[in-house]
Amino acid sequence: MKKLYSNKWQILIFLLPALILFCGVLIAPIGASAYYSFFDWNGFGEKTFIEFSNYRELFTSNAIGFMKALRNSLLLAALSVGLQLPLALALALALGKGIKGERGFLSIYFMPVLISTVVIGQLWLKIYNPDYGILNVFLRKVGLESWTRIWLGTKKTALGSVFVPTLWQYVGYHMLLLYAGVKSVPPELREAAMLDGATDGQVNRYIVLPYIKPIIKISVIFAVTGSLKSFDLIYVLTNGGPLHSTEVPSTLMINMLFLRNRYGMGSTIAVMLIVLCFGFALLINAIFREED
Amino acid sequence: MKKLIALVLALVMVLGLAACGGSKPAEETKPAETKPAETKPAETTPAEPAAPEQTVLKLWCIATESDSNRPAYLKAIEEYEKAHPDVKIEMEAFENESYKTKIKAAMMGGDADDLPDIFFTWSGAFLGDFVDAGKVFCLDDYYKPYGDQIPEVMLANTTYGGKHFGVPTTFNIVAMFANMDMLAEVGWDHVPETYEDLTACCDALVAAGKIPFGCAGKETWCVTEYLEPIIIKTIGYEALGKIFAGEATWNDPDIANAVTTFQDMINKGYFDPSGMALGNDEVKANFLAGKTAFYQNGSWNTGEINDASFKPAVALFPVMNAARSTYNQTIGGPSDSLAVCASSKNVELAAEVAVWLGKEICHYNYLNAVGLPAWIPDYDTSSLKPLLVDIADLVASCEGMVLFGDTAMSADPAQVYLSYVSQVYGCEIDGDGFVAGLTNDLG
Numbered sequence: 001m002k003k004l005y006s007n008k009w010q011i012l013i014f015l016l017p018a019l020i021l022f023c024g025v026l027i028a029p030i031g032a033s034a035y036y037s038f039f040d041w042n043g044f045g046e047k048t049f050i051e052f053s054n055y056r057e058l059f060t061s062n063a064i065g066f067m068k069a070l071r072n073s074l075l076l077a078a079l080s081v082g083l084q085l086p087l088a089l090a091l092a093l094a095l096g097k098g099i100k101g102e103r104g105f106l107s108i109y110f111m112p113v114l115i116s117t118v119v120i121g122q123l124w125l126k127i128y129n130p131d132y133g134i135l136n137v138f139l140r141k142v143g144l145e146s147w148t149r150i151w152l153g154t155k156k157t158a159l160g161s162v163f164v165p166t167l168w169q170y171v172g173y174h175m176l177l178l179y180a181g182v183k184s185v186p187p188e189l190r191e192a193a194m195l196d197g198a199t200d201g202q203v204n205r206y207i208v209l210p211y212i213k214p215i216i217k218i219s220v221i222f223a224v225t226g227s228l229k230s231f232d233l234i235y236v237l238t239n240g241g242p243l244h245s246t247e248v249p250s251t252l253m254i255n256m257l258f259l260r261n262r263y264g265m266g267s268t269i270a271v272m273l274i275v276l277c278f279g280f281a282l283l284i285n286a287i288f289r290e291e292d
Numbered sequence: 293m294k295k296l297i298a299l300v301l302a303l304v305m306v307l308g309l310a311a312c313g314g315s316k317p318a319e320e321t322k323p324a325e326t327k328p329a330e331t332k333p334a335e336t337t338p339a340e341p342a343a344p345e346q347t348v349l350k351l352w353c354i355a356t357e358s359d360s361n362r363p364a365y366l367k368a369i370e371e372y373e374k375a376h377p378d379v380k381i382e383m384e385a386f387e388n389e390s391y392k393t394k395i396k397a398a399m400m401g402g403d404a405d406d407l408p409d410i411f412f413t414w415s416g417a418f419l420g421d422f423v424d425a426g427k428v429f430c431l432d433d434y435y436k437p438y439g440d441q442i443p444e445v446m447l448a449n450t451t452y453g454g455k456h457f458g459v460p461t462t463f464n465i466v467a468m469f470a471n472m473d474m475l476a477e478v479g480w481d482h483v484p485e486t487y488e489d490l491t492a493c494c495d496a497l498v499a500a501g502k503i504p505f506g507c508a509g510k511e512t513w514c515v516t517e518y519l520e521p522i523i524i525k526t527i528g529y530e531a532l533g534k535i536f537a538g539e540a541t542w543n544d545p546d547i548a549n550a551v552t553t554f555q556d557m558i559n560k561g562y563f564d565p566s567g568m569a570l571g572n573d574e575v576k577a578n579f580l581a582g583k584t585a586f587y588q589n590g591s592w593n594t595g596e597i598n599d600a601s602f603k604p605a606v607a608l609f610p611v612m613n614a615a616r617s618t619y620n621q622t623i624g625g626p627s628d629s630l631a632v633c634a635s636s637k638n639v640e641l642a643a644e645v646a647v648w649l650g651k652e653i654c655h656y657n658y659l660n661a662v663g664l665p666a667w668i669p670d671y672d673t674s675s676l677k678p679l680l681v682d683i684a685d686l687v688a689s690c691e692g693m694v695l696f697g698d699t700a701m702s703a704d705p706a707q708v709y710l711s712y713v714s715q716v717y718g719c720e721i722d723g724d725g726f727v728a729g730l731t732n733d734l735g
Contacts (some may be wrong), residue, residue, distance in 0.1 A: 044425035242509055248719070
């Protein structure tokens, strides 16, 4: 075995199939997108090399609205970290203690992750329907008629209305990650703290949370990068409307690629998404390292 | 290093969406060459009994279960397959908006196996982009057996560089459908034909707690079905046609006036406020259920509206500026078409089938009141639905017509235009803002 490890060529040969697959399926499309981002191209006609014009236009053109879309995504990321993760953590801590019906609650909270996003989108479309949607019907029934809105049809409420199901859908996902972490805390640590007179809150604060910090970091990275590339539910609910108020970079990218036939600009947005996700992941890593 | 690799692995997935579009370089943009017709036209080809092997042709279209064109597609395909047992046509239908993405992504990929042999397309710039890229097969030789069964004017929107690349399956205009039962409740026994009458009628409806119009804000093309008729009735078809063709500027004060008229109607409560959050199917359902009194949309809805539970009627939007326009002008033309992929392995057969299917789909669409005939009818038309006959009369007296704006313009300017249209509907910009914005962005 030692001989095998010392032969670099043999290692390379064994790694080569996976490396080719990795490069062909994942790295090459990134390279291709970066390449196309320097062209003015409709996807099937002649390409014109335009250097960094797409990047300049992306950040300066109001007609494209990338900055607004990015702002929406960052807002979703902030809400995700500020609301979704604390809720997921609270559920994970509560379930991790070993309450009655733990498995059942775990399945129920995780269920939205298993349901197709399109189905969830259709469900919330019905909930928000201004005429027969359960939300407006409920408000009318309890005498709050003045609170009823065209939730997905007005600029003021559309973004918030889209964020609610987006955040709700993945609470269970983060809860499961964190729950696994909570369950991995050695029982003797808990017991020792309890013997010293620590309350449940103190055990969570001083034992569990520091122990699952690496998982919290992963959850934060997933929440932020997931928010930056959020697409499916927004596409189903509003497709970026009304009046581009719920536009996020991914819906903008689809718009550029397939509706406006601007393959070069669509590729530019894709590259920017990669850069942003990568940048935020590094930033979050750095923040957690600093705390350590 | 491990962390870095893990991050790279996680983050490269972001590009999945863009990468799906295909990463192949563009093929040489050479227009598809016309091949002489070696096979006989479909109608004259004798059916071969029990052919051992079937040639399978893939057809992509938007005739989904809920689409009014579907019966015509199914009937035409059934008839062709019956007459030609050696040919199997596999139809795949996609929802309208997702189809635009689907066909473009397939064309971008350029792989023959991913492309259909025959595909549905809108005429004008939508098909024009594919033709320019050499992705579409020229049908000139395959029209020859049909002689003068289709007027040249009906092929104008699918003709590029003097060559025919599409087969119209119908011909449609934007019409104003009315629920006469609702109008009767507020004292109207006919569809208003002047703007003064229309506003009086709408005021009466609003006063009676009824909603005059429904318009789907979620699908901006539906908003253009309201705005474009108002513009054409303000500046005339010649001026609007030149603007859509890029031969004239948007900088026309009368266009701002037309937008103001539209927004006045919105601000007076003539439009269902829920419309902004609804799609076209929901808005149409509201009209058919008697929730709104009018529905301005394409004549492809005629069959459904004719069979509604109320008494229907149809008219064109009234004239706004008699100095520049007349009542007998409207938005419309032959747009829905079939085309053949140049990369098809059975391109000649596909071309022959496409022309035959186009003609027959047009035939059944007309009889089903889904549209007007682009092809000259050579069949019994005595049983046409009354509402369709009314529309045919409107078209017969038409002085001028302009193709739908988002079809007439190429993809990028069309989306810019639609963006401004949605801002108008949301009252984010006024008429001057609309004109200034489009003049600045599109000229």
